[in-house]
Amino acid sequence: MKGVAVTRGLGDVIPAPGEVRPDTAADFTIDSGTRISAAAGTEDVAEHLAAALRPATGYGLPIGGAGLDAGAVTSGVIALVVDAALGSEAYRMEISPGGILLTGGDPAGVFYGVQTLRQLLPAEIYAGVPQQVTWTVPGGTISDRPRFSYRSGMLDVARHFFTVAEAKSYLDTLVQFKINHLHLHLTDDQGWRIEIDSWPKLTAISGGEGTGVDGVGPGFYTKADYSELVAYAAARFVTIVPEIDMPGHVNAAQVAYPELTTDGIAPEPRTDVEVGYSSLVAAKKETYTFADDVLREIAALTPGPYIHIGGDEALVTTAEDYRTFIERLLPLVVKHGKRPLGWHEMASADLPPTTIVQYWRIEATDDGTARAAAAGHKVIMSPADRTYLDMKYAADTTPGLDWAGLVSIEQAYGWDPADRLPGVTEDSLLGVEAPLWSETLRTLADAQTMTFPRLPAIAEIGWSPRETHNWESFRTRLAACAPRWRAQGVAFHPAPEINWPH
Ligand code: TNX
Numbered sequence: 001m002k003g004v005a006v007t008r009g010l011g012d013v014i015p016a017p018g019e020v021r022p023d024t025a026a027d028f029t030i031d032s033g034t035r036i037s038a039a040a041g042t043e044d045v046a047e048h049l050a051a052a053l054r055p056a057t058g059y060g061l062p063i064g065g066a067g068l069d070a071g072a073v074t075s076g077v078i079a080l081v082v083d084a085a086l087g088s089e090a091y092r093m094e095i096s097p098g099g100i101l102l103t104g105g106d107p108a109g110v111f112y113g114v115q116t117l118r119q120l121l122p123a124e125i126y127a128g129v130p131q132q133v134t135w136t137v138p139g140g141t142i143s144d145r146p147r148f149s150y151r152s153g154m155l156d157v158a159r160h161f162f163t164v165a166e167a168k169s170y171l172d173t174l175v176q177f178k179i180n181h182l183h184l185h186l187t188d189d190q191g192w193r194i195e196i197d198s199w200p201k202l203t204a205i206s207g208g209e210g211t212g213v214d215g216v217g218p219g220f221y222t223k224a225d226y227s228e229l230v231a232y233a234a235a236r237f238v239t240i241v242p243e244i245d246m247p248g249h250v251n252a253a254q255v256a257y258p259e260l261t262t263d264g265i266a267p268e269p270r271t272d273v274e275v276g277y278s279s280l281v282a283a284k285k286e287t288y289t290f291a292d293d294v295l296r297e298i299a300a301l302t303p304g305p306y307i308h309i310g311g312d313e314a315l316v317t318t319a320e321d322y323r324t325f326i327e328r329l330l331p332l333v334v335k336h337g338k339r340p341l342g343w344h345e346m347a348s349a350d351l352p353p354t355t356i357v358q359y360w361r362i363e364a365t366d367d368g369t370a371r372a373a374a375a376g377h378k379v380i381m382s383p384a385d386r387t388y389l390d391m392k393y394a395a396d397t398t399p400g401l402d403w404a405g406l407v408s409i410e411q412a413y414g415w416d417p418a419d420r421l422p423g424v425t426e427d428s429l430l431g432v433e434a435p436l437w438s439e440t441l442r443t444l445a446d447a448q449t450m451t452f453p454r455l456p457a458i459a460e461i462g463w464s465p466r467e468t469h470n471w472e473s474f475r476t477r478l479a480a481c482a483p484r485w486r487a488q489g490v491a492f493h494p495a496p497e498i499n500w501p502h
C-alpha cells in the first residue's frame with residue numbers, strides 16, 4: 001500500500017516563482033521507469049537531481065544521454081536542457097503526464113528548477129531510505145527568474161568555528177532556497193580562521209584551542225579545506241565571498257603579530273563579545289605589508305570575483321586614519337584582481353569604481369551608502385533589524401542577541417530592499433544577504449535554528465518578483481517546510497505565528 005501524500009499546489013514553493021500556470025489534469029508521477037535525460041552542460045545537475053531523488057524513492061533513475069529534442073518529452077523522462085535565451089539563472093519547468101521538461105537559461109537555472117522540483121514532491125522525498133509514497137508532481141508550467149543576482153547567507157566562523165563538514169551542510173540547506181553566495185566572516189577579535197602561509201602565526205596562535213567566544217570555538221581552515229569548500233560551493237552554483245575584517249576586529253591578528261599594534265606590544269587574547277576596541281595602525285608600513293600578503297593569498301585561493309574587507313565598527317580608529325587606511329587597502333584588492341566589498345562605513349572614503357557597499361545598520365537613512373549609490377556603486381542590503389539571523393526571534397528565545405531588536409519571521413519578511421534607504425533604489429541593488437553572527441552559537445543545530453525559518457524570508461525577497469510578496473501566502477508555504485526540515489534533520493525554530501503541521 002502506498003501512503004497518501006499531502007497534495008502540493010504548483011505554486012507552493014519558496015521563493016515564490018514568478019509565473020505559475022497549474023494544469024490539474026497534467027500531473028506527472030515519478031516511478032521505477034522514470035529516467036533523466038541531460039543535455040550538454042547539465043550532466044552534473046542531472047547527477048545532483050538523481051542523488052536527491054534516489055534514496056527516498058528507491059528508484060534507479062538512470063541518466064540517459066541526449067537523444068531528446070526540446071519540447072518532445074517522451075514517456076517517463078525528466079529532461080534537462082539549456083536555452084540561453086531564458087537568461088542567467090532562469091528556468092522554465094513544464095510538467096505533463098509524460099514527463100518534465102526543465103529548461104534553464106544556463107546550468108544554474110536548471111539547478112534552480114531542480115530545487116523547485118524537490119519542493120513540489122511530497123516531503124518524504126528528503127528521507128534517506130525508501131518511502132512508500134506516490135511521487136506525484138503537480139502539472140502545469142512554472143516560469144521563474146531571480147530579481148537579484150546576489151542572494152547570500154553569511155556564516156561567522158571567527159566567533160565560533162564551523163568545520164568544513166558543518167559549512168557544507170549549512171550550504172546544502174541554503175541552496176534549497178536558491179541562495180547563490182556564501183560570505184565567510186573568517187577573522188575577528190576572537191579568532192583567525194584561514195591559513196596564511198606568509199603569516200603562519202595567525203592560525204597557529206589565534207586559530208587553536210581557547211579561541212572563539214568563551215574560548216570554546218577553536219579551529220581554522222587550511223588552504224586545502226578552504227579550496228574544498230570553494231569547490232563544493234561551486235558545484236552548487238554558490239560563490240564563496242571571503243571576509244578579512246580590517247581595520248577593526250583585528251585583536252586575534254595582533255595577538256599573533258604584535259608589530260600590528262601601535263606600541264608593538266601583544267594584546268591579551270579576547271574571548272568576550274565586545275566590539276570596536278582593536279585597530280590596525282594606518283600610519284605603519286607593516287599594516288600594508290600584512291594586508292597585501294593576506295589579500296594576495298586569499299585572492300589566489302578564491303575564484304569568485306569578490307573579497308570582503310570588513311571595515312565595520314572601527315570605533316578606535318580616527319576618521320582620518322580610517323579613510324587613509326581604506327584608500328590604501330581597496331586598491332590592493334583591485335591589484336589582486338578582485339572587486340572590493342565592505343560594510344557601509346567604508347563609504348566615507350573614496351572607493352575604487354568596482355567597490356560594492358553592504359548596508360547593515362538599522363537606521364532609516366544612511367548618507368554614505370546613498371552617496372556611494374549615486375556614484376554608481378552597487379549595494380547589498382543586510383539591514384540588521386530585518387536580515388540578521390543572530391537576532392532573537394522573541395524575548396524568550398535562545399540563543400541570539402537583541403541589539404537590533406527582535407526579528408520575528410514577519411519582521412524578516414515584511415520589507416523591501418528597494419524601499420529601505422533613500423537614494424538606494426532597485427537599480428543600485430546587487431542583492432540581499434542574511435548574516436549569521438556566531439557569538440551566541442555553539443553548534444550547527446544552533447546555526448540552523450537561527451537560520452530557519454528566517455532565511456527563506458530573505459531568500460524570497462532576493463529572488464521573487466516584488467508583486468508576489470504576500471505574508472499570508474508565505475506563512476502557508478513556510479509551514480510546509482517543517483516536514484522537509486524534519487526529514488533532513490535540520491533544526492528550526494517553531495515560531496508560534498506559523499501553523500506548523502504535526
Ligand atoms: C555587529 S554587523 C557587527 C558584528 C557583530 C554583530 C552582532 C557588523 C558589520 N558588525 O561584529 O557580530 O553586530 O549582531
